[in-house]
Amino acid sequence: MPKGESLGEFEHLVLLAVLRLGPDSYGMRVRREIAERTGRDVTIGAVYATLDRLAAKGLVTSTLSDPTPERGGRAKRSFRLTGAGSEALNRAQHDLASMVEGLVIPDPGAAR
Amino acid sequence: MPKGESLGEFEHLVLLAVLRLGPDSYGMRVRREIAERTGRDVTIGAVYATLDRLAAKGLVTSTLSDPTPERGGRAKRSFRLTGAGSEALNRAQHDLASMVEGLVIPDPGAAR
DNA sequence: CATTATTTTCTCTAGCATGTAGAAATCATG
DNA sequence: CATGATTTCTACATGCTAGAGAAAATAATG
Numbered sequence: 001m002p003k004g005e006s007l008g009e010f011e012h013l014v015l016l017a018v019l020r021l022g023p024d025s026y027g028m029r030v031r032r033e034i035a036e037r038t039g040r041d042v043t044i045g046a047v048y049a050t051l052d053r054l055a056a057k058g059l060v061t062s063t064l065s066d067p068t069p070e071r072g073g074r075a076k077r078s079f080r081l082t083g084a085g086s087e088a089l090n091r092a093q094h095d096l097a098s099m100v101e102g103l104v105i106p107d108p109g110a111a112r
Numbered sequence: 113m114p115k116g117e118s119l120g121e122f123e124h125l126v127l128l129a130v131l132r133l134g135p136d137s138y139g140m141r142v143r144r145e146i147a148e149r150t151g152r153d154v155t156i157g158a159v160y161a162t163l164d165r166l167a168a169k170g171l172v173t174s175t176l177s178d179p180t181p182e183r184g185g186r187a188k189r190s191f192r193l194t195g196a197g198s199e200a201l202n203r204a205q206h207d208l209a210s211m212v213e214g215l216v217i218p219d220p221g222a223a224r
Numbered sequence: 225c226a227t228t229a230t231t232t233t234c235t236c237t238a239g240c241a242t243g244t245a246g247a248a249a250t251c252a253t254g
Numbered sequence: 255c256a257t258g259a260t261t262t263c264t265a266c267a268t269g270c271t272a273g274a275g276a277a278a279a280t281a282a283t284g
Contacts, residue, residue: 006152008242008269009121009204016211019218028260037210040118046244048261053242067252072258074251083220090217092121095150096208099128105202106131108195120242120269140233158271160234165269179279184231186278228283235276242269249262254255 007092013038014050015089018060018079026065026076027051051079059085119204123171125150126162127201130172130191138177138188139163163191171197 007015017030031047034040054060060079067075081089119127129145130137143159146152166172172191179187193201 006270007121009119009124010243012121013207013211016208016215020211020215026260034211037213038207040207043243043245044261045246045263048263049243052262069253070259071253072251072260073253074258074260076260081218086218086220090219093212093217095125095152096128098149099125099132099146100205101149103128103132105205106193106198107202108198118243122270138233155270155272156234157236157273160236161270164235181280182232183280184233184278185280186231186233188233226284228281230279230281232279233277236274238272240269240271242267244267245265247263250260252257252259254257 005088005091006095007088008050010046010050011054012089012092014047015054015059015081015085018051018085019081019089023078023080025080026078028076030079054085055079057084058082059088117200117203118207119200120162122158122162123166124201124204126159127166127171127193127197130163130197131193131201135190135192137192138190140188142191166197167191169196169200170194171200 013034014030017033018025021029021033027044027048030051031042031044034047035042051060051062055062059082061082062077062079065076065078067073125146126142129142133141133145139156139160142163143154143156146159147154163172163174167174171194173194174189174191177188177190179185
């Protein structure tokens with residue numbers, strides 16, 4: 001009966017990044033994390049749009065931190081997973097795991 | 113650099129269902145499989161719309177089978193994963209696994 | 225046998241949610 | 255003032271959802 005209950009695929013990745021990065025999760029950092037781990041060419045606009053939507057759904061909260069003393073070190077907006085965020089993540093992981101359970105995804109490179 | 117390369121979240125589930133069901137994968141059956149495994153209330157329209165999109169992207173092919181001799185046993189349109197479909201699945205699984213690797217998703221039910 | 229019911233499956237369409245892209249604005253330091 | 259890191263805005267493309275309705279088969283009935 002999922003109405004607004006289920007995560008989009010990019011939302012899923014972003015939420016995982018926020019969880020992983022902990023206190024160090026802010027837009028640019030999230031972008032880099034996903035780019036490095038998945039090899040995708042993630043645009044910053046996509047990340048913020050998604051973070052905003054997650055915040056609107058109550059799956060993350062954001063707080064403005066103090067500027068850091070480096071070149072271009074302006075204040076960062078850092079994000080944190082909420083309880084509802086964990087729940088959403090758990091559901092998403094569970095749903096996928098249920099569907100994958102016991103499956104072997106064929107390697108299209110192997111002899112057919 | 114994923115342009116049309118990445119799977120939506122429901123596309124991911126549907127593709128997994130098609131792989132799992134093999135020769136027995138057609139609309140209603142796919143719907144039931146996802147509903148039972150994930151507990152979601154999947155509508156049939158969503159399934160067909162998604163299967164059509166996957167077909168348009170070349171990730172599945174469809175063939176019309178013969179009617180079966182049961183009440184309401186009209187011809188089914190059955191779907192099959194293509195090589196590109198396997199690749200897409202592998203990518204999706206890999207991307208998620210990379211993001212999840214070593215992570216423990218907190219249980220929001222536990223004492224906070 | 226002809227007609228109507230029922231069952232299973234598939235098709236269509238419209239509206240909302242998510243994802244993508246790039247340019248511009250902020251706020252810090254050199 | 256120049257430069258660097260970050261965030262904001264905005265418009266459009268793609269994916270998701272819902273529900274009603276059309277087909278194609280067998281079953282039931284008079």
